[in-house]
Amino acid sequence: MTGLKLDDLVGATGATPRHIRYLIAEGFMPPPMGGRTYATYSAVHVTAIRRYERLRSLGFPPAAIRLLLDAREGIPVPIMPGLTLVIAPELIGSGGDVATIAAKGAMKIEELLSKEAPDERKHAAR
Incomplete structure (x- = not known):
């Protein structure tokens, strides 16, 4: 997915041109290639928009998203008390093989x- 024009990017993501300009201005996604007149976008831009929108839908305000995306350790997502999943920012909204992951x-x-050792679980499954 390379060489997208602004209208293509809007169609692929549902983001408005104004929102895309905001995301670029605030550093949530890189500027387009080709400058202002011949601007083209790629899968990197689509993923950046999806990542931002996904984090917003989870309740993160823009300032927190900025902090999360800048975090080297990844984005902590509480699963339950005592269990937190840490996800690399570049995976959010990337559309990876979610079922396998x-x-x-x-x-x-x-x-x-588990209370049992891995070998004990294998024997119990037989």
Whole structure:
């Protein structure tokens, strides 16, 4: 997805041109390639808009989004008391293979929280 014009970016994301200009001005997404007259956008811009919108839908104000995106450790997302998921900012809104990622996360949580050792769980499953 390269060489998108502003209208294409609007169509792909649902963001208004004004909102896109805001995201660029505030540093939530990079400026377009080609300058102002021949501006083109890419998948990087689509992902940046989706990431911002996803974080806003989760209740984060713009100032908090800025802090989260600048965090080197990732974005902490509380799951339940005592369990916080930390996600790399570049993954938010990227459209990755969510089912595979969730399955791996569930397996890791089960492994860490289970009373049985991993070998004991394998034998019990047989």
